Amino acid sequence: xxxxxxxxxxxxxxKGNVVDMAVGVIIGGAFGKIVTSLVQDVIMPPIGxxxxxxxxSDLKVTLKEAQDGADAVTLNYGNxxxxxxxxxxxxxxxxxxIRLITKLTEKKKVEEVAAPAPAxxxxxxxxxxxxxxxxxxxx
Numbered sequence: 001x002x003x004x005x006x007x008x009x010x011x012x013x014x015k016g017n018v019v020d021m022a023v024g025v026i027i028g029g030a031f032g033k034i035v036t037s038l039v040q041d042v043i044m045p046p047i048g049x050x051x052x053x054x055x056x057s058d059l060k061v062t063l064k065e066a067q068d069g070a071d072a073v074t075l076n077y078g079n080x081x082x083x084x085x086x087x088x089x090x091x092x093x094x095x096x097x098i099r100l101i102t103k104l105t106e107k108k109k110v111e112e113v114a115a116p117a118p119a120x121x122x123x124x125x126x127x128x129x130x131x132x133x134x135x136x137x138x139x
Contacts, residue, residue, distance in 0.1 A: 035090045
């Protein structure tokens, strides 16, 4: 019984969709790190410079000051802005990649459709009938 369970699990785990999804998740995680670095290290410093050297992660509103060893209660809207910028850039990057892939696959499909299919070779019966026809013509 356990053997059947393991066989079923192996069949499930080795299906193309599951493996493709796993690869996509791994690549997506790595891509997310690249885009996060792009946003934090390349895009946000100039934007921060434009708005007066403000680091978006430091933007917050203090709702209650720290008291008696308890931390201050803050509304960290700067982190939200940073995350929103990350999301927009990741979404735009994925849109561009998918659009490029779609254009390439459409072009490939058009090329496949545009190429005429070779004429099918006549069957043995048709060849034999053609020979008989030619023999009758020659008599």
